[in-house]
Amino acid sequence: DIVMTQSPDSLAVSLGETATINCKSSQSLLYSSNNKYYLAWYQQKPGQPPKLLIYWASTRESGVPDRFSGSGSGTDFTLTISSLQAEDVAIYYCQQYYSSPPCSFGQGTKLEIK
Amino acid sequence: QITLKESGPTLVKPTQTLTLTCTFSGFSLSNDGVGVGWIRQPPGKALEWLALVYWNGDKRYTPSLRNRLILSKDTSKDQVVLTMTNMDPVDTATYYCAHRRPGFNSGSYYFDYWGQGTLVTVSS
Numbered sequence: 628d629i630v631m632t633q634s635p636d637s638l639a640v641s642l643g644e645t646a647t648i649n650c651k652s653s654q655s656l657l658y659s660s661n662n663k664y665y666l667a668w669y670q671q672k673p674g675q676p677p678k679l680l681i682y683w684a685s686t687r688e689s690g691v692p693d694r695f696s697g698s699g700s701g702t703d704f705t706l707t708i709s710s711l712q713a714e715d716v717a718i719y720y721c722q723q724y725y726s727s728p729p730c731s732f733g734q735g736t737k738l739e740i741k
Numbered sequence: 742q743i744t745l746k747e748s749g750p751t752l753v754k755p756t757q758t759l760t761l762t763c764t765f766s767g768f769s770l771s772n773d774g775v776g777v778g779w780i781r782q783p784p785g786k787a788l789e790w791l792a793l794v795y796w797n798g799d800k801r802y803t804p805s806l807r808n809r810l811i812l813s814k815d816t817s818k819d820q821v822v823l824t825m826t827n828m829d830p831v832d833t834a835t836y837y838c839a840h841r842r843p844g845f846n847s848g849s850y851y852f853d854y855w856g857q858g859t860l861v862t863v864s865s
Contacts, residue, residue: 628804658846667851669788676837676855677788688853720788724849729803732788 629653629723633733639741646708648736650721655701656684658725665725668697668706671735672717680719681706708738715739743767745777745786745856752862753828759861763821763838767854770796770816774843776816777821777849782858789834791852793841794821828833831864 630653639697640646656665661726664684679688684704694709708715721733749761759778762820772798778793792802794812802810811824821838836859 662846665849676839676858677852679851679853682842682851710834722788722851724851727849728790728793729800729805730790730850732790734787 628658629636629726629731629733631721631723631733633719633721637739639739640708641741642711642713644711646711646715646738648706648708648719649739650684650704650733652702652723653680653724656704656723657701657723664700664704665723666697666699666704667722667724668695669708669720669722670715670717670727671720673695678719690707696721700724708730711740713740743840743854745840745854747836747856747859749837749859749861750796750808751860752864753864755829755863757828758824759825759828759832761768761823761836761838761861762857763823763856765819765821765838765840768840770794770814770819770821772796772843773843774845774847776841776843776847778839778841778850778852779821780825780837780839780852780855781832782830783834786834791836792823795841795847797844799847828863832835832860833863835860 666684668681685697745765775796779791817820842853842855
């Protein structure tokens with residue numbers, strides 16, 4: 628099974644600044660036949676279900692603000708939130724869908740305002 | 742507009758069987774590439790994928806719980822049912838059903854629409 632490890636577990640960032648969340652997979656998520664990275668990012672606010680933000684490691688879901696961006700390659704991926712807003716307070720999860728079952732999630736990163 | 746909603750008991754006793762129903766709208770589970778998955782989240786903990794059923798009836802289960810899980814679908818009712826046997830207090834969690842985005846290799850899945858979830862507590 629592929630293990631997903633996020634870092635840090637929590638971070639506090641000032642409004643208007645940039646938050647960076649990392650996700651590392653135990654093996655490459657690159658599918659050679661289509662040259663895509665099988666990684667998604669979700670945002671979960673308290674009392675709500677997860678919301679899809681990013682898929683294919685860097686493709687923003689429709690309606691997601693462009694201050695959210697995904698990057699990375701191989702086994703290392705990053706979710707960047709620029710110009711942090713108060714409504715961005717949430718827990719963020721990465722998920723690999725390269726090898727399933729099972730698809731696997733990271734342990735989550737809690738983002739707060741400093 | 743795609744929506745999903747989970748329903749079932751909020752409290753089950755240890756060793757009992759849990760049956761949860763996901764009722765959805767806005768898509769058909771008979772369309773190519775579509776799938777409905779179940780994911781759970783213990784209080785204050787991370788997400789854990791459990792199972793998924795495809796449009797063609799194929800099912801996938803997480804290996805660690807394979808012998809306790811059964812998925813079924815009723816396309817005419819737009820429902821998917823998850824059964825989990827031999828419930829234990831560690832199975833206390835919010836259970837979500839979610840829509841698999843179609844359009845790529847069927848062995849992989851990420852989820853673009855989620856239900857609100859239902860909290861199931863296992864306690865005597």
